[in-house]
Amino acid sequence: MMNEQAGSPATKHRWYARPVFFVSDLTRALAFYEGLLRFRKKWHEADGTGTVCQVDRGDCEIILAEEASRSDRSRLFLELTPEAVDELKGELAERGVGAERSRWGYDVLRITDPDGNELLVCLEW
Secondary structure (H helix, E strand, O other), X not given: OEEOOOOEEOOOOOOOOOOEXXXXXXXXXXXXXXXXXXXXXXXXXXXXXXXXXXXXXXXXXXXXXXXXXXXXXOEEEEOOOHHHHHHHHHHHHHHOOOEEEEEOOOEEEEEEOOOOOEEEEEOOO
């Protein structure tokens, strides 16, 4: 069966993805995401004492996992409305969060967490 609007097979199952950012200190990562970027903690394993949790802001969801054996970094590409980008820039400046303009296929605003994970916010519409 084809989805006539998109010209592709109709989806029978929902695919739902969340990136996992490995962090060296979950408490420090939460301070960055909740305190500076204004994400909210949606869940935290082991009644808030575990090493894995999820933070959300709008429709953006990120799983933070403290795992000593992992030092790799992740990158999340975000598309926001122009108004949301302006609002985010103001929030970052107000809270002293470093962000730099960069290029990654598009002009982006790069925000790097304390573990080197990156949020790339698209600046082209």
